[in-house]
Every structure is written in C-alpha cells, then in structure tokens.
Amino acid sequence: MKKILFVASEGTPFIKTGGLADVVGSLPKSIDRSYFDVRVILPLYACMNQPLKEMLTFKDSFSIDFDWREEYVGIFECEADGVMYYFIDNESLFGGIHPYGRDGFMEIKKFAYFSLASLYALETIDFIPDIIHCHDWQTGLVPVYLKERFRSNPLFNEIKTVMTIHNLKFQGRWNVSMIKELTGLPPYFFTPDKLEAYHDANLLKGGLVFADAITTVSKTYAEEIKTDFYGEGLDGLLNARSNDLRGIVNGIDYEDFDPETDTHIEYNFNARNFRKEKWKNKRSLQAELSLQQDEKMMMIGIVSRLTDQKGFDLINYVMDELCQDHVQLVILGTGEEEYENMFRHYAWKYSDKVSANLYYSESLSHKIYAACDALLMPSLFEPCGLSQLMSLRYGTLPIVRETGGLKDTVEPYNEIYSRGTGFSFTNYNAHEMLATVRFAEHIFYDRKREWNKMVDRAMAADFSWQASASLYQEMYDWLLGDV
Numbered sequence: 325m326k327k328i329l330f331v332a333s334e335g336t337p338f339i340k341t342g343g344l345a346d347v348v349g350s351l352p353k354s355i356d357r358s359y360f361d362v363r364v365i366l367p368l369y370a371c372m373n374q375p376l377k378e379m380l381t382f383k384d385s386f387s388i389d390f391d392w393r394e395e396y397v398g399i400f401e402c403e404a405d406g407v408m409y410y411f412i413d414n415e416s417l418f419g420g421i422h423p424y425g426r427d428g429f430m431e432i433k434k435f436a437y438f439s440l441a442s443l444y445a446l447e448t449i450d451f452i453p454d455i456i457h458c459h460d461w462q463t464g465l466v467p468v469y470l471k472e473r474f475r476s477n478p479l480f481n482e483i484k485t486v487m488t489i490h491n492l493k494f495q496g497r498w499n500v501s502m503i504k505e506l507t508g509l510p511p512y513f514f515t516p517d518k519l520e521a522y523h524d525a526n527l528l529k530g531g532l533v534f535a536d537a538i539t540t541v542s543k544t545y546a547e548e549i550k551t552d553f554y555g556e557g558l559d560g561l562l563n564a565r566s567n568d569l570r571g572i573v574n575g576i577d578y579e580d581f582d583p584e585t586d587t588h589i590e591y592n593f594n595a596r597n598f599r600k601e602k603w604k605n606k607r608s609l610q611a612e613l614s615l616q617q618d619e620k621m622m623m624i625g626i627v628s629r630l631t632d633q634k635g636f637d638l639i640n641y642v643m644d645e646l647c648q649d650h651v652q653l654v655i656l657g658t659g660e661e662e663y664e665n666m667f668r669h670y671a672w673k674y675s676d677k678v679s680a681n682l683y684y685s686e687s688l689s690h691k692i693y694a695a696c697d698a699l700l701m702p703s704l705f706e707p708c709g710l711s712q713l714m715s716l717r718y719g720t721l722p723i724v725r726e727t728g729g730l731k732d733t734v735e736p737y738n739e740i741y742s743r744g745t746g747f748s749f750t751n752y753n754a755h756e757m758l759a760t761v762r763f764a765e766h767i768f769y770d771r772k773r774e775w776n777k778m779v780d781r782a783m784a785a786d787f788s789w790q791a792s793a794s795l796y797q798e799m800y801d802w803l804l805g806d807v
C-alpha cells in the first residue's frame with residue numbers, strides 16, 4: 325500500500341473558504357483505496373463548527389522549536405468517509421474567528437508553524453508517507469523543511485513531495501530577515517535559486533523549488549502560469565520546472581452535488597425530468613429572496629468569493645445596462661468590501677431584479693445552482709473553478725471568460741453544429757461579456773429547445789473525480805518509480 329499525506333489549510337467537511345477545501349475534501353476519497361492509503365492533515369481552527377470539533381479525538385501532544393521558543397503541538401484525529409484526518413492544534417495561532425486573518429506576517433507565522441508541526445507529527449501519528457502532497461503557499465515550507473531538517477532521519481529520507489498550485493496569486497511573501505528569524509532556516513536558503521524572490525522571502529517559491537513534482541488544477545492554467553501575465557512573477561521558475569509541472573483538472577463530489585438527492589433543494593430533479601421540475605426551484609428561490617415571481621424570467625446566479633480575481637469590475641461596468649434586460653441576478657458571496665458594497669447598491673437600486681446575499685451559506689449555494697438558468701463567472705484568471713462544474717451538474721449553463729479551468733470545462737455554444745454546454749468570451753472586456761450574456765438571453769428566450777438541449781449536454785458532462793483521480797495516481801506511481 326502506498327501512503328500519501330495531503331497537507332492543506334482547509335478541507336470539507338471541516339473547514340472551507342473556497343474551492344481548495346472542496347478538492348482536499350473530495351479527492352482523497354476518489355483515489356483507489358486498494359492501492360493508496362491517503363490521509364489528510366489540517367490545522368485545528370477554533371472557528372470550526374462545534375459539532376465537527378466534537379467528532380475529533382485527542383491523540384498526543386509535544387512541543388517543537390519554532391520562532392525562538394517552544395511551541396505546543398496538539399494532535400487530534402478523526403475518520404470521515406473512510407479517510408483519516410489529523411489536526412494540528414495550537415490555540416494561540418489558530419484561534420481567530422476566521423481561518424485566515426488580515427495580518428500578513430501572522431498568516432505566514434501560522435502556516436510556517438503548521439508546515440513544520442505537520443512534519444514533526446508524522447512519527448506521532450505513525451504514518452510515514454511515501455509522498456507528501458502539499459497545497460498552496462500555506463504548505464510551501466513542507467518540502468523545504470523536509471530537505472533542511474529531516475533528511476538525516478532515515479525514516480524521512482525517501483519521502484517525495486508534490487506541490488499543487490490552486491492559486492498562484494497568493495505566495496506568502498515577507499521580508500527576508502523576518503522570515504529567516506521566524507523559520508530558523510539557514511541564510512543560504514534565502515537566495516534567488518531557493519526562497520528569495522524579488523528581495524522578499526517567498527514560501528510558495530520554496531515549495532516549488534524543492535518539491536519533486538508540481539501540479540496545478542487545469543491544463544490551461546498550467547500553460548498560462550508560464551507566461552508573464554498569469555505567472556505572478558514566478559513564470560521563470562515554472563518554465564524552468566516545466567518538465568515536472570502538470571495540469572490536472574479538478575472534479576467535484578458527485579454525491580454532495582447531485583440534483584436528484586440534494587437535501588438543500590426543494591424540488592429534486594435529474595437529466596430526464598429537469599424540463600418539468602427544475603423551474604420549481606426557481607419559483608421557490610424567487611419567493612425566498614423576495615424577487616418578482618416569474619418562472620419564465622431568466623435567472624443568472626453568482627456564487628463566489630468577492631475578490632478581483634473573479635471579474636466583478638466587468639459586472640460593475642455594465643450592471644446598469646444589464647438590469648434593463650428581462651433578467652434576474654442572484655449573488656451569493658463574501659469578500660472585499662468594495663464588491664460587497666457594489667452588490668448591495670445594485671440590490672437596492674433594482675430590488676425586484678437583483679438579490680445580494682453577502683454571507684456564506686452552503687445551503688443557499690445549492691439552491692442557486694439548482695434554481696438558476698445560467699451562472700456568470702467572468703474571471704480575470706481562474707486556476708480551475710468549481711462553481712461552473714457544480715452549475716453544469718444542476719443544468720445551469722455557465723457564462724464564462726475563456727481562462728484557466730473555465731476554458732477547459734465549458735464548451736462554448738455552437739449554433740451551427742448544436743454543440744456546447746455554456747457561453748464564453750475571450751477578452752477581459754465588459755461589453756464583450758455583456759454581448760455574451762445577451763446572446764445567452766436570446767437563446768434562452770427565443771430558442772428554448774436549443775437551450776434545453778444544451779442543458780441535456782451540460783448534465784451529461786462528467787466532472788466527477790474519476791478521470792482526474794487516476795491522473796493523480798499515475799503521477800504518484802511515476803514519482804515512486806513504478807511506471
């Protein structure tokens with residue numbers, strides 16, 4: 325049995341702020357368990373839901389040298405859906421009201437500690453993996469510490485590492501002298517061929533330099549990040565390591581996201597009966613959100629973190645024009661104040677057409693995927709994107725910008741050959757987006773049979789984990805020299 329350990333800063337069902345949690349929570353379940361033993365290690369955040377916390381059992385505790393002091397490490401464990409989860413407990417570091425805080429250096433401190441503590445935990449949990457699979461900048465120091473601090477331990481000698489980039493924009497950067505002090509890494513690690521980048525120390529860069537393999541979450545994003553525009557300053561390194569870099573598109577959990585069995589939605593439906601059933605969810609969402617109740621009106625959803633990555637500037641630019649059309653917009657999201665205020669404003673201005681729900685709700689997200697006709701995702705960049713996959717599964721057609729995983733997972737409508745599962749545009753341009761939304765409106769209102777055939781194709785598309793999990797397995801085998 326090959327042993328794989330995921331190290332990540334979030335994972336469903338325990339803690340989630342975005343798509344990373346979905347991946348960490350669903351990919352391990354999909355890996356062939358007769359051949360791989362996949363386990364997950366996460367921080368134990370004080371803000372985790374109480375009922376979930378109550379599922380955990382205490383395993384052990386010890387202390388490590390970190391930031392010039394002895395730092396407590398508690399280990400908890402729990403089995404969920406057949407997967408073993410471990411949690412690193414340290415209340416002074418993970419005690420915030422949100423998993424992530426605003427103080428940049430404090431974030432780096434939390435996750436540098438988490439990376440080091442995870443490695444020290446391996447003997448305690450009695451699981452010395454063949455591969456440690458790290459996710460995003462928060463775990464960038466795992467491959468670094470493994471090389472620097474654990475190589476002399478024969479138990480750790482053979483461990484391989486994978487670094488998966490879910491979002492290259494966040495890298496964990498801070499000035500070199502403070503990171504040197506904090507991490508206790510020797511000075512020669514802070515050179516441009518290791519952790520230093522543009523005069524700062526960079527945790528993700530450390531991970532990308534020292535990992536044995538690098539992946540990201542779609543083929544297109546794997547290409548994009550080798551360019552200046554999407555490379556966030558690390559395109560040079562990613563080009564240099566391009567032989568070790570692969571793009572594997574994300575899947576979604578087909579059990580959690582299944583319109584036929586979903587308990588969050590009022591009217592379950594499937595690919596055969598959506599024509600008769602899906603609209604009822606729209607009616608009930610219109611009632612719930614105090615929108616005009618008209619099931620014939622096109623409803624467009626947005627379920628997203630509210631950050632500049634997601635293309636809200638484009639929406640802001642043409643929102644007044646869009647609201648002249650016969651459409652409703654339902655937004656669910658939290659994030660930057662600028663965008664929360666923007667949607668608040670439009671919901672006030674067009675109260676019967678726009679509903680802004682500026683909070684986090686798993687349940688409302690499912691209702692939106694089920695009730696809407698289309699989902700708008702005009703991202704500036706999108707490593708993979710899961711919302712469009714969820715909406716496809718519920719027969720809600722995505723309208724997306726052709727970037728990253730959006731390009732790889734949404735086939736644009738082709739009127740001539742009657743193909744496609746959604747609508748897409750190329751340039752980051754507000755009127756190009758508006759024209760695409762209006763084209764979708766035209767198909768929705770004037771060519772309903774064509775629309776419904778597109779829904780057929782969307783619901784038939786397969787974005788379960790099966791295919792992608794086998795690509796991860798292939799990579800694990802390759803790393804361990806078994807192919």
Ligand code: ADP
Pocket residue numbers: 341342343344346627628629656657658683684685686689708709710711712714
């Ligand atoms: P990202 O990881 O960049 O945020 P993804 O599309 O990959 O984008 O994943 C977003 C995930 O977070 C999806 O599961 C989506 O349903 C969920 N999500 C985003 N915002 C909210 C919210 N306010 N309430 C509930 N779920 C949300």
Ligand code: GLC
Pocket residue numbers: 342343344347490491541574706707708709710729
């Ligand atoms: C990141 C990306 C998103 C991706 C998710 C899971 O949050 O922004 O595109 O789907 O990670 O990989």
